[in-house]
Amino acid sequence: MVEVERFGEPTNELWEYLEIEIPVGVSNRHVHLSQQDLEMLFGHGHRLKARRELGQPGEFAAEEVVTLVGPRGVIEGVRIVGPLRDKTQVEISMTDAYRLGLRPPVRKSGDLEGTPGIAVVGPKGVVALGEGVILAARHIHMHTREAEKLGLKNDDRVRVRVAGERAQIMENVIIRVSDKYRLEMHVDTDEANAALLTNGDTVTILH
Amino acid sequence: MVEVERFGEPTNELWEYLEIEIPVGVSNRHVHLSQQDLEMLFGHGHRLKARRELGQPGEFAAEEVVTLVGPRGVIEGVRIVGPLRDKTQVEISMTDAYRLGLRPPVRKSGDLEGTPGIAVVGPKGVVALGEGVILAARHIHMHTREAEKLGLKNDDRVRVRVAGERAQIMENVIIRVSDKYRLEMHVDTDEANAALLTNGDTVTILH
Numbered sequence: 378m379v380e381v382e383r384f385g386e387p388t389n390e391l392w393e394y395l396e397i398e399i400p401v402g403v404s405n406r407h408v409h410l411s412q413q414d415l416e417m418l419f420g421h422g423h424r425l426k427a428r429r430e431l432g433q434p435g436e437f438a439a440e441e442v443v444t445l446v447g448p449r450g451v452i453e454g455v456r457i458v459g460p461l462r463d464k465t466q467v468e469i470s471m472t473d474a475y476r477l478g479l480r481p482p483v484r485k486s487g488d489l490e491g492t493p494g495i496a497v498v499g500p501k502g503v504v505a506l507g508e509g510v511i512l513a514a515r516h517i518h519m520h521t522r523e524a525e526k527l528g529l530k531n532d533d534r535v536r537v538r539v540a541g542e543r544a545q546i547m548e549n550v551i552i553r554v555s556d557k558y559r560l561e562m563h564v565d566t567d568e569a570n571a572a573l574l575t576n577g578d579t580v581t582i583l584h
Numbered sequence: 585m586v587e588v589e590r591f592g593e594p595t596n597e598l599w600e601y602l603e604i605e606i607p608v609g610v611s612n613r614h615v616h617l618s619q620q621d622l623e624m625l626f627g628h629g630h631r632l633k634a635r636r637e638l639g640q641p642g643e644f645a646a647e648e649v650v651t652l653v654g655p656r657g658v659i660e661g662v663r664i665v666g667p668l669r670d671k672t673q674v675e676i677s678m679t680d681a682y683r684l685g686l687r688p689p690v691r692k693s694g695d696l697e698g699t700p701g702i703a704v705v706g707p708k709g710v711v712a713l714g715e716g717v718i719l720a721a722r723h724i725h726m727h728t729r730e731a732e733k734l735g736l737k738n739d740d741r742v743r744v745r746v747a748g749e750r751a752q753i754m755e756n757v758i759i760r761v762s763d764k765y766r767l768e769m770h771v772d773t774d775e776a777n778a779a780l781l782t783n784g785d786t787v788t789i790l791h
Binding site for chain 2 (some may be wrong): 470471472475483515542543544545546547548549566567568570571572573
């Protein structure tokens with residue numbers, strides 16, 4: 378689990394320049410399931426078993442894994458992330474997409490219209506998704522109070538700087554605001570590996 | 585092969601601002617071999633067979649492939665890139681590195697001191713490298729004339745902008761100048777996938 382408790386009350390002028398440190402959480406490929414698909418894959422009445430809490434309150438990596446089967450390849454051991462959602466959603470990296478033979482678009486979570494489908498295989502059954510595979514758009518979760526202090530609102534886009542040997546500035550980073558969120562930037566494994574980021578590293582929002 | 589012939593004589597003021605389009609070449613994992621290691625892996629007197637020319641004159645992807653065996657995993661079908669070199673060098677992505685169980689540094693080609701080793705397996709033998717595995721530092725090849733016009737010299741570092749949904753600015757991009765080079769930026773597959781770049785896309789140098 379990444380560190381998510383570094384954000385305190387503003388103590389100096391750094392705040393005004395948005396130069397706060399944002400902890401990074403790297404999202405490996407994973408699947409969010411609907412109740413119906415959960416039962417199809419793992420059996421009637423099945424309940425997910427939490428294996429590890431994730432950075433956002435209530436979210437957890439489950440014990441359960443599935444196999445993804447695309448037109449050109451297979452990836453086994455893909456983690457289910459709970460809790461359940463209204464619609465099943467498969468989040469992969471572009472590296473995974475080449476392996477599976479898919480070309481998913483970059484999308485915000487839940488925005489699945491027109492995305493490719495895939496076969497998901499569990500121990501008790503198979504679900505043939507008609508849509509639901511995405512490259513998750515990079516984003517920063519923040520609490521409503523934090524967003525207010527930073528002058529940001531939900532769906533704003535910011536630029537983020539990563540330091541180090543593979544230093545870079547990422548554009549089009551979406552701000553996601555809720556009373557339930559903790560400050561954390563989510564990137565996928567391609568983005569993390571390209572920038573040599575690992576869980577708990579920090580980045581800064583550029584003003 | 586990427587397009588490498590777009591670079592002509594300067595015709596307008598864009599030149600002065602370095603806003604030329606640089607074609608991108610994505611480097612998948614590959615191995616450069618020494619004569620000795622070539623013969624160890626493929627047999628005495630073996631000569632590489634060219635399969636496909638690459639963007640830089642004289643460079644080619646060979647028919648030959650090897651298997652990389654690291655402490656935690658194996659990657660098969662890794663392409664040999666010719667011509668032969670003084671020292672064997674294995675270029676992988678960080679995604680590959682996790683799979684193999686290695687932590688190679690970002691290095692310029694040929695700068696192998698202190699890098700991790702790996703086992704390379706061919707049809708006729710095995711080479712246990714004591715060093716030679718790197719994440720290739722991203723770089724732009726350019727002809728001496730082009731570098732002069734752009735006011736750049738070998739080993740300079742520039743910033744490069746990638747457009748698109750995953751727009752970004754890459755820092756620490758190394759300039760490599762030679763009378764033998766054609767204008768082309770080389771990135772590895774993590775960098776390409778993170779920025780949604782494919783062969784023949786173009787990027788710009790920021791001034």
